[in-house]
Amino acid sequence: MTEIRWHSRAGQGAVSGAKGLGDVVATTGKEVQAFALYGSAKRGAALRAYNRISDEQIFNHAKFMNPDFVLVIDPALAFTDNIEVNEKESTQYIITTHLSKEELIEGIPALKGKEDRIFTVDCVQISLDTIGRSIPNAPMLGAFVKISGMFELDYFLENMARVLAKFPQKIIDGNMKAITRAYNEVK
Amino acid sequence: MAVKFDLNEREVWDGNYAASQALRQADVDVVVAYPITPSTPIVENYGSYVANGYIDGEFVMVESEHAAMSGCIGASASGGRVSTATSSQGFALMAEVLYQASGMRLPIVLNVVNRALASPLNVRGDHADMYLGRDSGWLQAGAFNAQEAYDLALCAFKIAEDPAVRLPMMIHQDGFITSHTAQNVYPLTDEAAINFVGKIQPIDDMLDFSRPVTYGAQTEEDWHFEHKAKQHKAIMDSKPVIDAVFAEFKELTGREYNRVESYDMEDADVVIMGLGTTVETARVAAKNMREKGIKAGVVAMRCFRPFPYEEVREALKNCKAIAVTDRSSPGGAMGAFFNEVTAAMYTSNNRPMMTNFIYGLGGRDFSIAEAERIYSEQVDNIEAGHITTNIQQFSGLRGPKLGFFKTERS
Numbered sequence: 060m061t062e063i064r065w066h067s068r069a070g071q072g073a074v075s076g077a078k079g080l081g082d083v084v085a086t087t088g089k090e091v092q093a094f095a096l097y098g099s100a101k102r103g104a105a106l107r108a109y110n111r112i113s114d115e116q117i118f119n120h121a122k123f124m125n126p127d128f129v130l131v132i133d134p135a136l137a138f139t140d141n142i143e144v145n146e147k148e149s150t151q152y153i154i155t156t157h158l159s160k161e162e163l164i165e166g167i168p169a170l171k172g173k174e175d176r177i178f179t180v181d182c183v184q185i186s187l188d189t190i191g192r193s194i195p196n197a198p199m200l201g202a203f204v205k206i207s208g209m210f211e212l213d214y215f216l217e218n219m220a221r222v223l224a225k226f227p228q229k230i231i232d233g234n235m236k237a238i239t240r241a242y243n244e245v246k
Numbered sequence: 247m248a249v250k251f252d253l254n255e256r257e258v259w260d261g262n263y264a265a266s267q268a269l270r271q272a273d274v275d276v277v278v279a280y281p282i283t284p285s286t287p288i289v290e291n292y293g294s295y296v297a298n299g300y301i302d303g304e305f306v307m308v309e310s311e312h313a314a315m316s317g318c319i320g321a322s323a324s325g326g327r328v329s330t331a332t333s334s335q336g337f338a339l340m341a342e343v344l345y346q347a348s349g350m351r352l353p354i355v356l357n358v359v360n361r362a363l364a365s366p367l368n369v370r371g372d373h374a375d376m377y378l379g380r381d382s383g384w385l386q387a388g389a390f391n392a393q394e395a396y397d398l399a400l401c402a403f404k405i406a407e408d409p410a411v412r413l414p415m416m417i418h419q420d421g422f423i424t425s426h427t428a429q430n431v432y433p434l435t436d437e438a439a440i441n442f443v444g445k446i447q448p449i450d451d452m453l454d455f456s457r458p459v460t461y462g463a464q465t466e467e468d469w470h471f472e473h474k475a476k477q478h479k480a481i482m483d484s485k486p487v488i489d490a491v492f493a494e495f496k497e498l499t500g501r502e503y504n505r506v507e508s509y510d511m512e513d514a515d516v517v518i519m520g521l522g523t524t525v526e527t528a529r530v531a532a533k534n535m536r537e538k539g540i541k542a543g544v545v546a547m548r549c550f551r552p553f554p555y556e557e558v559r560e561a562l563k564n565c566k567a568i569a570v571t572d573r574s575s576p577g578g579a580m581g582a583f584f585n586e587v588t589a590a591m592y593t594s595n596n597r598p599m600m601t602n603f604i605y606g607l608g609g610r611d612f613s614i615a616e617a618e619r620i621y622s623e624q625v626d627n628i629e630a631g632h633i634t635t636n637i638q639q640f641s642g643l644r645g646p647k648l649g650f651f652k653t654e655r656s
Contacts, residue, residue, distance in 0.1 A: 119614060
């Protein structure tokens, strides 16, 4: 079982990101779960979304998890939300930020000593450049594909295009570029 | 002619979307609705299927849930296949009309996305609305995940509309935990689904001067009692039809449903009984307990009404301690589910130790660790030879422990 926790603000697309990821993972024959805790359900409010991925049917419906991956798509939430809660010794973090990894960790004491498990990518800037709006979910998926090694990039892009099929071609192209760029830039 | 809807063999759907697809595939004629969180997408999606030509049906938007169920009654009485969805306060507002629908023996299918009842206001999942409907004369079945919300909605039309049943049926799913959680769902093809559900056979639908009938007549002490007794008997007698529909569904899909579901019960000493998603979480805990050498099992209610007394008794005939979990504020009594199970067990040869856990109100998380703790407490009771705690306890509550009612021991 692989468990993923997204930290996001309502409107940034974590719920769609989690569902999109689930959709693509399911095409590989795995069982998936994607859900969210909305809190006050207002645009801009902090929320958490979750994925579970398993080779077998997923029976656990608890919200509680010790995540294998923590994906932070809002730069400020890395500082203000408790992103390391219920972590394991192996939990890997992908955090969107314009800061260098060293600058980021300097500002967040809880991340100290976990340098080799922390990866950074500027999802906000990438989405502004490629999609034209600050929708950091798609770039985060690209970064996740790279860090998790769960898919080949081409396989993921092909299936993500299918998930996004209802959108105009321009949006699909922007998302493909965002995913690819984050895949290449995450470090 | 409806536009074809593209479906994959494997979809990733949440419980709401799954239920709405069942309404489309069952070729529902009329949905009368007033939306409420978290069930809104079920009726919203049906509306979009109608608007986009995927189904030849009618979506009627009304001013309240009371009106929604009233509209369903009209449409059903005139022979249509009818469905809607609601939750919580909407369910409560619908309550008066629920009794009208069941009393008139109209086979409406209501998708209930379970949510807590205010006050305090809360949009999350508990079973307060489901319990509110338990004496309303409807059949009630519960899904534990999105796949089952889809499967059971299809089965519901076939059960409710069976001429031997002719009763309305609720399909329950847990608010957010099922309704907003996307999971793998394996739908039937449109053709297989409608062949399974079949066409509705209207009974006394249109005004017929040669054979006039009355819906919702007034009966005082002369006949009211006989009507209600007949209705109760119809609910009790629906069991073989439910079993037959589940058997046919299994033949078609390989997915098996029983009015009572048992997991790891062959040799279980300690049991958690549950409804909804809790069942599956408890199954994970039972597996974990077995790795520690504890014979743990889960017994789950697929059908809440009619309550399967015989099957509950059979499922629990060899166990020693049972924790019955109620996800609804009991309001000054033991949990209603606990009372039902205890009634079944008191009249059996096995007299296991029965405890009641109130949990998960307003969507409070029910974790595997908590389920394991409950199992361990049952083991302690067996070792002590008596219930060591209050019979009713609150599980997952913040603050000091809360419990009531102790076993009488001389």
